[in-house]
Structure formats: C-alpha cells, structure tokens
Amino acid sequence: xxxxxxxxxxxxxxxxxxxxxxxxxxxxxxxxxxxxxxxxxxxxxxxxxxxxxxxxxxxxxxxxxxxxxxxxxxxxxxxxxxxxxxxxxxxxxxxxxxxxxxxxxxxxxxxxxxxxxxxxxxxxxxxxxxxxxxxxxxxxxxxxxxxxxxxxxxxxxxxxxxxxxxxxxxxxxxxxxxxxxxxxxxxxxxxxxxxxxxxxxxxxxxxxxxxxxxxxxxxxxxxxxxxxxxxxxxxxxxxxxxxxxxxxxxx
Amino acid sequence: xxxxxxxxxxxxxxxxxxxxxxxxxxxxxxxxxxxxxxxxxxxxxxxxxxxxxxxxxxxxxxxxxxxxxxxxxxxxxxxxxxxxxxxxxxxxxxxxxxxxxxxxxxxxxxxxxxxxxxxxxxxxxxxxxxxxxxxxxxxxxxxxxxxxxxxxxxxxxxxxxxxxxxxxxxxxxxxxxxxxxxxxxxxxxxxxxxxxxxxxxxxxxxxxxxxxxxxxxxxxxxxxxxxxxxxxxxxxxxxxxxxxxxxxxxx
Numbered sequence: 001x002x003x004x005x006x007x008x009x010x011x012x013x014x015x016x017x018x019x020x021x022x023x024x025x026x027x028x029x030x031x032x033x034x035x036x037x038x039x040x041x042x043x044x045x046x047x048x049x050x051x052x053x054x055x056x057x058x059x060x061x062x063x064x065x066x067x068x069x070x071x072x073x074x075x076x077x078x079x080x081x082x083x084x085x086x087x088x089x090x091x092x093x094x095x096x097x098x099x100x101x102x103x104x105x106x107x108x109x110x111x112x113x114x115x116x117x118x119x120x121x122x123x124x125x126x127x128x129x130x131x132x133x134x135x136x137x138x139x140x141x142x143x144x145x146x147x148x149x150x151x152x153x154x155x156x157x158x159x160x161x162x163x164x165x166x167x168x169x170x171x172x173x174x175x176x177x178x179x180x181x182x183x184x185x186x187x188x189x190x191x192x193x194x195x196x197x198x199x200x201x202x203x204x205x206x207x208x209x210x211x212x213x214x215x216x217x218x219x220x221x222x223x224x225x226x227x228x229x230x231x232x233x234x235x236x237x238x239x240x241x242x243x244x245x246x247x248x249x250x251x
Numbered sequence: 252x253x254x255x256x257x258x259x260x261x262x263x264x265x266x267x268x269x270x271x272x273x274x275x276x277x278x279x280x281x282x283x284x285x286x287x288x289x290x291x292x293x294x295x296x297x298x299x300x301x302x303x304x305x306x307x308x309x310x311x312x313x314x315x316x317x318x319x320x321x322x323x324x325x326x327x328x329x330x331x332x333x334x335x336x337x338x339x340x341x342x343x344x345x346x347x348x349x350x351x352x353x354x355x356x357x358x359x360x361x362x363x364x365x366x367x368x369x370x371x372x373x374x375x376x377x378x379x380x381x382x383x384x385x386x387x388x389x390x391x392x393x394x395x396x397x398x399x400x401x402x403x404x405x406x407x408x409x410x411x412x413x414x415x416x417x418x419x420x421x422x423x424x425x426x427x428x429x430x431x432x433x434x435x436x437x438x439x440x441x442x443x444x445x446x447x448x449x450x451x452x453x454x455x456x457x458x459x460x461x462x463x464x465x466x467x468x469x470x471x472x473x474x475x476x477x478x479x480x481x482x483x484x485x486x487x488x489x490x491x492x493x494x495x496x497x498x499x500x501x502x
Contacts, residue, residue, distance in 0.1 A: 056411050057349050060356045060402050070345055073352035081348060094321055097332060098308050101324035105311045107355075111362060119370050120383060121390030132371060132383050139372030151311050160307050 003029035004066040006046045006059070011232040012180070012225075014075045014110065015063040020176040021079055023219040025086035031224070076103045079173045088173045099167045102155065102174045109148045109181055113188065114233045116140045116240060126237070133240055141192040141245035145185065149200050149246075152178060156202040163202045164209070171213065178203065179210035184234030188241075195247040254280035255317040257297045257310070262483040263431070263476075265326045265361065266314040271427040272330055274470040276337035282475070327354045330424045339424045350418045353406065353425045360399045360432055364439065365484045367391045367491060377488070384491055392443040392496035396436065400451050400497075403429060407453040414453045415460070422464065429454065430461035435485030439492075446498040 003022060007015025022029045035041020049071065050059050057071045064071060065078040067085075072078040080100050083089025089099045119136035120129040152166070161169035166178060182203055185193055197204035210216055219225055228234050254273060258266025273280045286292020300322065301310050308322045315322060316329040318336075323329040331351050334340025340350045370387035371380040403417070412420035417429060433454055436444055448455035461467055470476055479485050 053409070056409060057345070058402070058406060058409060060352075060359075060399075070348070072348055074355040077348055077352045077355060080351075094308070097321070097323055097328055100331070101311075101328045104325040104328060104355075104358075108311075108362070111359070115366065115370075119366075120386045121394070123390055123394050129386075132386075135371045135380075135383075139374055143372070143374050148311075151309070155309060158304070158307055158309060 001027075001068050002066075003027055005029050005031050005063065006049065006066070007031070007033060007063040008046070009033040009043065010226065011229060012184075012227070013063070013232050016180055016226070017075050017106075017173075017177050018063055018065055018078045018082070019224070020180060020216065020219075021082045021086075021088055021173045023224075024171070024173075024176055024213060024215050025082060025088055026215060027086065076100065076107050079103055079177070083173050088171075088176075090168050090172065095168055099172050099174050102152075102166060103177060105148070105151070106174070106177045106181055109144075110233055112140060112144055112148075113181070113184065116188075117235050117237060126235075130239070133237075137189075137240035138242060138245065141189060141242060145189075145193065145246040149182075149185075149196075149203060153200045153202050156206065163205075166206070171210070175206060175210050176216070179207050179216075182207045184228060187228040188234040188236050189246065190236070191241045191243040192246045194244060199247045252278075252319050253317075254278055256280050256282050256314065257300065257317070258282070258284060258314040259297070260284040260294065261477065262480060263435075263478075264314070264483050267431055267477070268326050268357075268424075268428050269314055269316055269329045269333070270475070271431060271467065271470075272333045272337075272339055272424045274475075275422070275424075275427055275464060275466050276333060276339055277466060278337065327351065327358050330354055330428070334424050339422075339427075341419050341423065346419055350423050350425050353403075353417060354428060356399070356402070357425070357428045357432060360395075361484055363391060363395055363399075364432070364435065367439075368486050368488060377486075381490070384488075388440075388491035389493060389496065392440060392493060396440075396444065396497040400433075400436075400447075400454060404451045404453050407457065414456075417457070422461070426457060426461050427467070430458050430467075433458045435479060435483075438479040439485040439487050440497065441487070442492045442494040443497045445495060450498045 005015060005018055005022065007013065032041050033043050033046035046062065059073045063075055064073045067081060072081050083099060090096055116137040117126050117133050118129065119132045126133060155166060156163040165171050166174040186196060211220065256266060256269055256273065258264065283292050284294050284297035297313065310324045314326055315324045318332060323332050334350060341347055367388040368377050368384050369380065370383045377384060406417055407414040416422050417425040437447060462471065
C-alpha cells in the first residue's frame with residue numbers, strides 16, 4: 001500500500017497525529033509537501049486533490065491521507081482507518097468506537113487550543129486579536145485544560161486493563177495523540193501547566209511511555225519530526241500564559 | 252436493539268443530528284432527558300453514564316447514544332454506527348469514510364457556529380462577550396460560511412451520481428446533517444444569508460428534499476422536534492447578523 005500524507009510543511013499541526021500513527025505502525029509514506037517539486041512534491045502537489053474539479057472526493061483542508069486509491073479526509077477519519085488496518089486500535093466493536101470517540105474529543109481540544117490565539121477570526125493576525133486572545137487563553141487554562149485533561153486522566157484511571165494505555169491493554173493511536181496534545185500544551189503554556197506531572201500523573205507517565213516507544217523514539221530523533229512553532233496550533237506566546245492557571249487549584 | 256439518546260432537553264444542539272438519523276431510519280428510541288423521572292428519565296438519568304466511576308467507557312459530554320450495551324460517544328461516531336447498521340451511509344469502503352469525513356467537516360462548522368456567540372469563553376454569558384461575538388460573527392459570515400457552504404455545494408455538484416444527495420445516489424446521514432446546518436444558519440443569520448437559495452442552490456434544494464422525506468416530514472411535525480432557540484448552537488441574536496455578509500459577494 002502506498003501512503004501519501006498531505007499536510008503543510010513547516011508545522012506539526014493536525015498532520016502530526018497521522019504522522020505519529022504512520023511512524024508507530026512502521027509504514028513507509030510520502031510526506032508530499034516536504035518532497036521536492038521535481039519528485040512530484042511541494043505545497044502545490046500537496047493541495048492538488050483539493051482543487052480537482054472532477055473527483056467525487058474533495059478534501060476540505062489538509063491533512064488528508066491517500067491509502068492507495070482510497071482518500072481519507074479529516075485527521076480522526078485517517079486514524080480510524082490506520083487503527084483498523086495496522087493494529088493501532090482495538091479490533092472489537094466497542095473498543096473501536098471508543099477509541100474513535102476519544103480521538104474526536106482530542107480533536108475538539110485541538111480546536112480549542114488553536115482558538116486561544118485566534119479567538120475572533122482565522123483571517124486576522126494574532127497581533128490584531130491579542131486582547132481577545134488573552135481572555136480566551138485565560139478561560140482555556142482555567143476551565144478547559146482541567147476539564148479535558150481531567151477527563152483523559154480519568155479514562156486512564158478507569159481503564160479495567162490498567163492505566164498503562166488509554167484503550168485496552170495495548171498502545172493505540174489514542175495514546176500517540178495524547179502524547180502530542182500533552183507535549184503541545186506544555187510547549188504553549190509552560191507556566192499555565194507547570195505542575196502538569198503532579199496534577200495528571202497518569203497522563204504524564206503515558207506521555208513519557210509513548211516517547212520511549214522504539215519507533216516513536218527513533219522518529220522524534222529524525223528530521224521527519226517538526227518541532228512545535230508559532231505557525232502551528234500550539235503556539236508559545238508568553239503574553240497568553242499565566243502561572244499555575246490550569247494546575248494551581250487541582251492538587 | 253434498544254436505543255437511548257442522551258442529550259439535553261430543550262435545545263436541538265448536537266443531539267439533533269443523531270435524532271434526525273434515528274427518525275429517518277425509523278428506529279424507536281428513548282430520548283432519556285425528555286422522559287419523566289419516574290420512568291428513569293430526566294437530566295440526571297441522561298448524565299448518569301458520565302458520572303459512573305466504574306465503567307471503562309466515559310462520555311465526555313452529551314450527546315451520546317446507547318445501542319443495546321454499546322456506548323457511542325461523540326455525534327459523528329454515533330452517526331458512523333447508525334449509518335453502517337441502518338443503511339444511512341454507503342456500504343463500500345470509500346463511501347463510508349467519505350461520508351464520515353463530511354460529517355466531521357459539518358462538526359467543525361457547528362463548532363464555529365457556536366463560537367460566534369461564545370468566542371471568548373463558554374464560562375461567560377453571551378452578554379459579557381458581545382463585542383467579541385460581533386467580530387467573530389462578522390468573520391464567520393464573511394469568510395467561514397462561504398467557505399463551508401461553497402465546499403458542500405461543490406461536493407453536490409461533483410457527485411458523479413448527480414446532485415440529489417451528498418454521497419452517492421441515496422440519502423445518508425450527511426444529507427440530514429446538511430439540512431440541519433442550513434436550517435440553523437438561516438435561523439441564526441437570516442440577513443447574513445438572505446440570498447442563500449440563489450448562492451447555493453443545490454444545498455437549498457437538498458434542504459427542501461430532506462424536509463420532505465416522509466419520515467422526516469412526520470418528525471418535523473411532531474413534538475419530538477425541538478425548535479432552534481437561544482440556548483442552542485445556532486442562536487438568533489439580531490446584533491450579530493449583518494445583511495448579505497455571507498452571500499452578498501457570491502452571486
């Protein structure tokens with residue numbers, strides 16, 4: 001199977017959730033935007049399926065994944081497919097839907113994390129919506145981070161197979177995605193979640209466990225891994241961060 | 252199969268997408284929050300699965316669907332299941348993933364529609380974030396409504412089976428959801444999308460086609476259908492609406 005990941009170059013963003021799954025499954029894939037134009041890569045090639053005026057299947061936005069002739073739009077949908085085909089999710093019916101619903105909740109968190117720096121419009125620069133961004137970030141840290149992280153911590157605590165993995169007794173794409181949002185949140189709001197590991201110890205342990213999966217560890221050392229930066233969902237703007245706001249009252 | 256829909260009483264919200272699918276599939280279901288407490292209904296019973304400290308499967312938020320012993324959290328996930336089991340989605344692999352990805356894009360639109368009146372925090376009242384809500388609504392109407400509706404219109408136009416249904420040649424849960432977001436957008440922003448039917452004629456025709464599906468028509472006449480209102484995602488606040496902003500430049 002030929003896999004093509006279509007996502008922007010230069011930022012981890014939503015594409016990274018799919019990239020982590022491809023890496024952990026040990027799959028070879030083409031990261032289209034990051035290939036040279038002479039080899040049918042680059043941003044134009046990455047975007048081409050969106051502009052196709054004849055296809056039935058039109059991506060709304062990157063990321064999307066091509067799996068042979070199959071087009072998989074939307075991050076969670078691509079993970080649903082990869083989970084099913086490559087042992088990155090439970091194979092029983094309840095487990096499959098449960099893993100997918102956790103991924104959809106992660107997607108909701110990602111959208112909220114994005115909107116901390118763009119609360120008014122994606123068509124305005126951050127600099128042009130900074131006062132609103134400060135308010136939204138404060139609300140995100142005070143209310144939303146504890147709500148989401150507290151929920152994911154509880155999912156680990158209530159997993160009948162133990163708190164090693166989010167779903168059942170082996171690693172799934174959900175664990176990889178939790179790793180990415182925990183890392184992203186700590187990157188964006190180092191002060192706001194400064195006591196992360198004390199407040200949500202199971203999530204912290206899971207983050208470290210994922211980081212040490214052999215294939216993930218090798219990937220993180222490679223130049224295929226794109227660091228968090230200020231073109232991405234999780235952005236570190238010191239003026240949006242507030243010491244202990246997400247974790248201060250939770251010990 | 253016993254179906255239980257768990258969602259707030261009094262607003263259509265995200266629960267309505269599942270309700271429309273249950274209705275169109277001709278399924279009997281218990282709308283838990285709307286049943287009397289003496290019959291194991293009401294808000295407390297609706298929320299109970301979220302508070303269960305022993306289960307492996309914990310809903311993050313309503314809506315969620317119980318299908319016998321199976322728990323389906325997240326709107327799009329419940330629709331994925333219903334589509335598969337009750338002929339509300341294509342049965343081929345590409346069609347199934349394609350329908351689901353459209354539903355996930357609809358979910359993104361729903362989140363953005365919600366944030367027009369709550370751009371800063373869901374923990375503040377609308378009245379306490381009105382200036383930001385005006386800015387976000389203007390950006391939503393000017394940029395986001397045309398982007399999403401233009402996309403869905405194009406999906407219809409490029410459907411090789413014709414522009415009658417969103418996916419393939421028969422109605423799916425995607426059509427029901429498109430009906431709901433078109434109705435919701437027209438409810439919330441009657442001036443902003445005043446030329447909706449001229450600008451996106453295929454979507455307008457689809458909205459009317461869904462409204463006339465016999466089971467949907469009967470449902471819409473019943474007291475099971477909850478009207479749009481200002482506790483919901485799509486809220487009509489005249490101060491957020493602006494004449495022709497979404498449709499003015501698109502003819």
